[in-house]
Amino acid sequence: MAVLTEKNLIQIRRDLHAMPELALNEFRTAAYLEKVITGFNQQYLTIKHVPDLPTALLVRVAGSAPQRTLGYRTDIDALPVSEKTGLPFASKNPGVMHACGHDIHMTVALGVLSYFSEHQPTDNLIFFFQPAEESQNGGKLAYELGVFEGEWRPDEFYGLHDNPDLPAGAIGCRLGTLFAGTTEVNIDLEGKGGHAAYPQDANDMVVAAAHLISQVQTIISRSIDPIEGGVITLGKLEAGTIRNVIAGHAHIEGTIRGLTQVMIEKIDQRLQEVGDGIAKSFNADVTVTLNQGGYLPVENDPELTQPFIDYMENASDVNYIETKPAMTGEDFGYLLSKIPGTMFWLGVEDDSQLHSATLNPNEAAIMAGINAITGFMTDRMAR
Template sequence: MIDLKATRRALHQIPEIGLQEFKTHDFLLKTIKDLTASKDFVHIKTWQTGILVFLEGYQPGKIIGWRTDIDGLPIVEETGLEFKSLHTDRMHACGHDMHMTIALGLLDDLVQAQPKHHLLFLFQPAEENAAGGMLMYRDGAFGDWLPDEFYGLHVRPDLKVGDIATNRSTLFAGTCEVKITFTGQSGHAAFPHTANDALVAASYFITQVQSVVSRSVNPIEGAVVTFGSMHAGTTNNVIAGTASLHGTIRALTQEMSLHVQKRVRDIAEGIASSFGLKLDLELNPSGYLPVENDPELADRLMAYFSAQEGVNLIDCAPAMTGEDFGYLLNKVPGVMFWLGVDTPYPLHHPKMSPKEEALSFAVQTIAPFLRSKTN
């Protein structure tokens, strides 16, 4: 039987950036092979640093999938733990070490007997930086193993161990990166009529784009438009010929995301036209679509967990954080849920340190659920 605490601590020490999870991949693959040795119904294949583990059912009618992410973040750890990261500028500050350990614990439990229906464990790279789920799907990594139902979890610091939170609609927002460059004509500050000021145009855009959420989005729905970076000009007495902005759009449904993207584009094009500027605009939703839970499957999952002793099931509101599991749930019906880990520090904080009691709780609670789906 796998030692959950030791496994989590070993993984915590080797965080790696997406698509560079080489040590993590080796650790996972060795552990998976040890757990599934002599099980002739288990098949393993890899995709770059990702791993797919397929438990072949003896009378299959469907494929049930469990997904975990495996990458870390470019953060210097400040937890002071004895098992802190061995990579000085990398940290598992989003709990993916917990996610991986839980997945291995579930595999260890469920591999003890061949399931009736197929069961796929996906160890997915690059959740944080490159939408690894999208990359794997587009590259055909699943082949014939694409699940009919997909499930996954994410740790949540502000919930207690024993808490499971989800809903029957959107759990996480979809995100879209926005890059804009206005290009005009630089000139001397004393002769503004000979120039075409990109900085002024960009300032108008920043002011006008605030109206997207306040005037173009139904107030009972959710969306965010934030521009966190603007760069223009070189010195005080030279009119800026270019101005570049970098921002993000977040929305709770793909329909709303597309609507907000269109409004941002309309405003940028209008500003560029009115100022006589050239516009370069890039909208990149990549693979970070909204995590939209399938209502029927979510209802069944919530009913199951609410009936389990020791589980505090919470019907929660959506969060504006992004997660690339949304791309896979856009292709396959499924459910994602929060797992409480009770730590005062939020996700992506250099001191974020989940309570390890959540590991055994998760495995003991989720394994029977997956067994009920595959038998």
């Protein structure tokens, strides 16, 4: 097969869009990707499977005179969202949709791989088609399984995320943090239930939970540098069964977002301290459980990101836009904490936001993204 044409790529994107699968269950998606890849010129390619992560797929492209190995990662999973686009190629899996645009991500990656299968790169390339980005931290799972060892370890890693707020095909990036890190928060408060008419004989966890929630709001406003920023959202509270019974238990769920790992760890510490204080104040048992998994901040390496920005700013066929950090999470942050690299935006120009049931990325972004990435990688390998 020759290099994929724009018509081929749009059809691939639509095929992938119609078959979305949730984290660690992307079996049809992985099979489809491998079928496309095995149709490429195999002269420089080696395909690798991961038995303990069966929907993961890696492809190595042998360089002609390698000085380094460049990695490129794309995510392949979808979200539990019921699609409402009305598109003829809409999701055929009820309740599941590529509402974050991973179908675009995969298609761009295939286009870049297709190009280098016909134009042997100077340096080695590793393409990582990663399962479980939206949940289950697939990047962390792969790293801990030893996937990136020996000739399969990139010296530097790159990856994109589509952005409906940017013009179709535009490249957005910045030095420093592109995406926040995230931590799941679960808080359980245990007191003593009782009759509403006899509060002195009970220990009301609705009241304790209310005080905890109020105090948590001061962590960001009074413990965190406002220039650096952070977010705590407690989005779920469960307590009680009926109006005239004092609740002896309350359960709270939420999320923490921070632009650096140091910031997240500081927020984590303050949240634990607030929980300890509420426990003492209300004579209750308060358990704060924090789970970050692999969702660390996406902190772009300055020594690699500046050359990336320089190329994109000066390329005549690239519309480069400097972007602000976003409080959304991305598990590429874990891989960037282990291997230096850069994440960037690809504009897909749509009125609907990421994770929306009506997201419909502009397909003109696909070829523009491929051209920008192949151009950058070719330039990078010449330096």
